[in-house]
Every structure is written in structure tokens, then in C-alpha cells.
Amino acid sequence: MAETLAEAVSRRRTFAIIAHPDAGKTTLTEKLLLFGGAIQLAGEVKAKKDRIQTRSDWMKIERERGISVVTSVMTFEYADKVFNILDTPGHEDFADDTYRTLTAVDAAIMVIDAAKGIEPRTLKLFEVCRMRDIPIITFINKMDRESRDIFEILDEVEEKLALDTAPITWPIGRSKSFCGSYQLATNKVRGPDSEEAVTVNGPQAVADRLPENERAAFVDEVELAREACRPFDRQAFLEGHMTPVFFGSALRNFGVRDLINALADFAPPPRDQVADIRTVHAAEEKMTAFVFKIQANMDPNHRDRIAFARICSGKLERGMKARLARTGKQLGLTAPQFFFASQRHIADTAFAGDVVGIPNHGTLRIGDTLTEGENLVFQGVPNFSPEILRRVRLEDAMKAKKLKEALQQMAEEGVVQLFSPEDGSPAIVGVVGALQLDVLKERLSAEYSLPVSFEMSRFSVCRWVSCDDKAELEKFVTVKRGDIARDLDGDPVFLAQDSFSLRYESERYPAIKMAAIKEYH
Ligand code: G4P
Numbered sequence: 057m058a059e060t061l062a063e064a065v066s067r068r069r070t071f072a073i074i075a076h077p078d079a080g081k082t083t084l085t086e087k088l089l090l091f092g093g094a095i096q097l098a099g100e101v102k103a104k105k106d107r108i109q110t111r112s113d114w115m116k117i118e119r120e121r122g123i124s125v126v127t128s129v130m131t132f133e134y135a136d137k138v139f140n141i142l143d144t145p146g147h148e149d150f151a152d153d154t155y156r157t158l159t160a161v162d163a164a165i166m167v168i169d170a171a172k173g174i175e176p177r178t179l180k181l182f183e184v185c186r187m188r189d190i191p192i193i194t195f196i197n198k199m200d201r202e203s204r205d206i207f208e209i210l211d212e213v214e215e216k217l218a219l220d221t222a223p224i225t226w227p228i229g230r231s232k233s234f235c236g237s238y239q240l241a242t243n244k245v246r247g248p249d250s251e252e253a254v255t256v257n258g259p260q261a262v263a264d265r266l267p268e269n270e271r272a273a274f275v276d277e278v279e280l281a282r283e284a285c286r287p288f289d290r291q292a293f294l295e296g297h298m299t300p301v302f303f304g305s306a307l308r309n310f311g312v313r314d315l316i317n318a319l320a321d322f323a324p325p326p327r328d329q330v331a332d333i334r335t336v337h338a339a340e341e342k343m344t345a346f347v348f349k350i351q352a353n354m355d356p357n358h359r360d361r362i363a364f365a366r367i368c369s370g371k372l373e374r375g376m377k378a379r380l381a382r383t384g385k386q387l388g389l390t391a392p393q394f395f396f397a398s399q400r401h402i403a404d405t406a407f408a409g410d411v412v413g414i415p416n417h418g419t420l421r422i423g424d425t426l427t428e429g430e431n432l433v434f435q436g437v438p439n440f441s442p443e444i445l446r447r448v449r450l451e452d453a454m455k456a457k458k459l460k461e462a463l464q465q466m467a468e469e470g471v472v473q474l475f476s477p478e479d480g481s482p483a484i485v486g487v488v489g490a491l492q493l494d495v496l497k498e499r500l501s502a503e504y505s506l507p508v509s510f511e512m513s514r515f516s517v518c519r520w521v522s523c524d525d526k527a528e529l530e531k532f533v534t535v536k537r538g539d540i541a542r543d544l545d546g547d548p549v550f551l552a553q554d555s556f557s558l559r560y561e562s563e564r565y566p567a568i569k570m571a572a573i574k575e576y577h
Pocket residue numbers: 075076077078079080081082083084102146197198199200201304305306307308
């Protein structure tokens with residue numbers, strides 16, 4: 057019998073992996089794909105990553121994006137579930153891209169290096185997940201190396217993240233003697249991941265796999281963990297208050313299958329999404345989607361852009377028409393694409409939870425909503441106020457118009473933010489991290505033959521301004537004209553020289569809200 061829409065939707069698991077650099081995100085992604093049958097050989101993902109290690113290599117890769125679809129979304133099927141892994145850039149200079157991607161997932165795996173515990177970037181990414189109550193599965197990686205005390209790591213997660221922990225497995229042995237995982241509730245053990253889990257008669261039964269001096273400690277620990285740790289409560293997990301914890305070694309294939317099974321069993325199907333006029337349920341008949349990422353020049357032979365859209369409800373069918381909320385215009389979805397480990401395919405159908413790539417020539421922007429006709433707009437794809445503001449200096453002044461167009465396109469892709477001052481002075485670009493400026497420079501030169509340099513702007517801080525009283529806002533914008541610019545959507549931002557003058561002005565104009573984050577809408 058053909059699968060119903062509700063069945064197809066309920067099989068989807070869409071998630072991201074969050075980690076501090078080096079904790080093992082790439083290795084784990086690769087192993088998930090390997091165990092999920094999406095790639096045949098370990099090394100396919102890693103090889104790509106190694107090319108983007110160094111700063112200078114990065115640009116080349118950016119231009120080579122045509123093959124590097126691996127940086128966006130990967131899909132595989134396992135245990136009757138369809139998994140969509142959304143990748144997030146590792147470098148913190150691209151943090152805004154990562155945050156936007158996290159708006160498109162229903163769950164996250166948090167990878168923690170067993171020797172290091174919670175590191176700064178883990179914490180930051182976790183906070184973004186928490187803003188949306190995204191359920192988190194924790195994977196304590198690198199158990200094949202020296203690690204910190206397990207109870208101490210669990211305590212750290214509880215304290216630093218205010219998140220209850222429920223270890224599902226316990227590591228059998230440490231570093232050199234690490235040889236598998238012990239399932240606390242079921243007395244099942246699993247060795248390296250090719251092995252099936254086997255039921256044993258309590259921890260004592262596997263202790264002899266360990267060196268003599270570690271056996272008693274292992275049995276004690278399992279008993280203590282059972283007594284002292286909280287049992288797993290799926291509801292608390294789904295609400296974002298509790299994380300199930302797994303131990304393993306991505307490099308040596310331990311714990312990966314435990315993790316895939318947990319995703320299949322515990323992680324939620326596609327969540328409801330909040331739109332301006334109502335909440336949209338995933339299993340609704342009509343298709344809705346939003347764009348969270350744009351990638352340019354994926355095919356170097358055509359100047360195409362791919363908009364990555366998360367389907368929020370219903371079924372997307374190739375050839376269908378969708379309404380683009382921002383313009384009210386119809387858009388034909390003639391060639392939506394699915395992404396597998398290293399290839400892309402035309403998608404005939406995709407369901408809520410899936411991510412499809414929609415080729416376009418600039419029609420779609422980050423934050424755009426697509427529907428089958430209903431006039432609604434999804435909320436919540438964030439735009440972060442830039443940390444660095446610069447003026448773009450053009451070496452050939454004759455090309456000012458071309459530069460304007462190019463900057464507009466780069467801004468629509470989310471490479472930089474663009475602010476046009478009200479007083480007509482040259483545009484200002486804003487970025488979260490300096491590497492984004494390098495990418496902008498490189499792309500302006502390579503794709504538009506526009507050599508540019510950057511100049512300090514007299515501003516260093518920028519805030520979106522709004523006010524319940526429209527007249528009040530207009531007055532502010534007029535009085536402060538020299539310090540006001542418009543973003544891509546025409547919304548006003550206040551530019552301040554430094555945080556001192558920002559504070560001063562916000563005290564002088566208490567009715568004006570000055571926001572560091574803008575949600576696209
Ligand atoms: P990232 O994407 O989070 O930055 O981490 P990545 O997977 O690249 O892993 C970072 C380093 O940690 C790599 O070593 C990787 O091989 C190693 N690693 C990942 N998982 C494990 C594990 O379970 N056990 C051990 N012992 N090491 C692990 P590298 O030396 O930087 O790279 P490579 O030369 O091994 O490729």
C-alpha cells in the first residue's frame with residue numbers, strides 16, 4: 057500500500073551535529089553516513105574537510121563548491137527512517153550560517169571530547185538550540201583516549217548547560233582498554249559497530265574483557281550510574297530539558313550504531329513551525345517551506361544559486377508551483393534537488409522534514425517562505441548584528457553600479473550584510489567574522505572582476521530599530537539621518553560609533569527598540 061503523507065512525514069529525522077572544532081564532528085558525520093549506507097568508504101567526507109583546513113585553501117574550496125555539496129545536507133535511510141543531516145560550518149567566523157541552519161533541524165547531536173568536556177563553542181551552539189528547545193542527544197567521543205572522569209563530565213553538562221543527563225550506555229573500559237558500550241537499562245553490550253548488541257547477565261559478565269585492575273571499578277560504576285543517574289524521560293528530552301548520553305569513539309566505530317538507533321527511536325519527527333498567522337503542522341496536506349541557506353555557484357558552468365529550503369509541511373512535488381511570500385509571486389519548482397553524500401539528484405517528491413535545493417537565479421533569499429498559496433510567513437530565521445562594519449573601496453570607480461549589484465547579490469546569499477546609509481553615502485558591509493570579508497573580496501574578484509579593498513567605517517556597532525509608535529520611529533530616523541542605514545529589506549538600522557554611544561542614544565530614546573538580532577520575515 058502506498059505510504060500516506062502522515063507516515064512519510066513521521067519517518068523523517070532532521071538533525072545537525074554541534075561541536076567545538078576537533079571534537080570529532082566530521083568523523084562522526086562520516087561514520088553515520090557509512091553505517092547508514094550513504095557512502096562506501098571512510099575518508100570521503102574527511103578528505104573534503106582536510107581541504108578546507110587552512111585559511112588560504114578556503115577560497116579555493118568556496119569556488120569549488122560545485123562538488124562540495126557535502127557541506128550542506130546529506131540524506132540516508134536506515135531502520136525505515138529517512139535521516140537528513142544538516143552540516144554547519146566549523147569556523148566560528150561563519151557562525152551566522154550555523155545559527156540559521158539550526159533553525160531548520162528538529163534535533164541535534166552534541167559531540168563532546170571526553171578529555172575536554174564542554175568547550176566554548178559547544179556552549180554557544182547549545183544556547184542557540186535551547187532558544188528553540190531543540191532536543192539534544194549527547195555523544196561523548198574519543199573514549200579510546202585518555203578521558204576525564206565520566207561522572208565529572210555528566211556533572212559538567214548538567215551545570216554548564218542546565219540540562220539533565222540520562223546515560224543510556226556506559227563505556228566498557230577507558231582509553232586502551234575501551235572495548236564497547238554497556239546499555240544500562242537493558243544489559244546489552246555492543247563492541248565495535250559492526251557487531252549486534254548482545255544481552256548479558258549484568259556488568260560482571262563483561263568485566264573479564266577488561267584488564268584485571270579495571271574490572272571491579274567498571275562493575276561499581278555501572279551500579280552507581282544506575283542508582284545515581286536519572287532514567288531517560290522522552291518527554292523531558294523532547295522538551296529540551298534532558299539529554300540521553302552515549303559513549304564511543306567515532307574514529308574506531310564505537311557507539312555510532314547506538315547513536316543512529318537513538319536518533320531513529322527518540323528523536324522527534326518534523327516539528328510544528330510557527331508562522332506569523334498560525335502554527336503549521338508537519339502532516340498538513342499543503343506544502344510549506346522556508347529558505348535557510350543560499351549557496352552560489354554550485355555548478356561552476358552556470359551562474360546558479362541553490363536555495364536550501366526546509367519543508368515544514370506537506371509534500372513537495374517536482375513541477376509544482378509555490379507562492380513566494382515576500383513578493384506574492386508564483387515560483388515553478390521544476391528541478392528541486394536532493395543531496396546525497398557526494399551527488400545531487402532531482403527530487404520528484406520530498407516531505408516535511410526534508411531539505412531540498414531549489415536552483416534559482418536570485419529569486420530566493422534567506423528567510424523566504426514558500427507555500428501552496430496561503431499567505432503566511434515563517435518566523436525565526438535570525439539575522440545577527442554584525443561585529444565588523446566596513447566600507448567597500450572600489451579600485452575602478454567606473455564600476456560602482458556593478459559593485460552595487462554584486463553586493464546586493466552577496467547579501468541575498470547571506471555572505472555579508474549590506475546597509476545603505478540614508479544620507480546616500482557608499483554602502484557599508486557587515487560581517488560576523490573577518491573570514492567572511494575574505495570570502496567577499498575573493499568572490500567579487502573571481503566572479504565579478506571587481507577588485508576591492510575594505511576601509512574602516514566610522515561606525516562599529518549596528519542595531520535594528522523599531523518602535524510601537526510609527527511616528528516616533530520616523531522622527532528618530534529623520535533626526536538621526538546621518539547614522540541610519542537600510543538593510544536589504546529596507547528596514548532601518550542605527551549605526552553607532554561604539555557601544556558607549558549606542559548606550560547613550562538608547563537612553564536618550566527609550567521608546568526606540570534597538571535589537572541585535574533580527575528575524576527574517
Ligand atoms: P571536527 O570535525 O569536530 O573538527 O573533528 P574531526 O572529526 O576532524 O576530528 C578531529 C581529530 O580528532 C581528528 O584527528 C580525528 O581523527 C580525531 N578523532 C575523531 N574522533 C576520534 C575518536 O573517537 N578517537 C580518537 N582517538 N580520535 C578521534 P586529526 O589528527 O586532527 O586528523 P587526522 O589526521 O586523524 O585526520
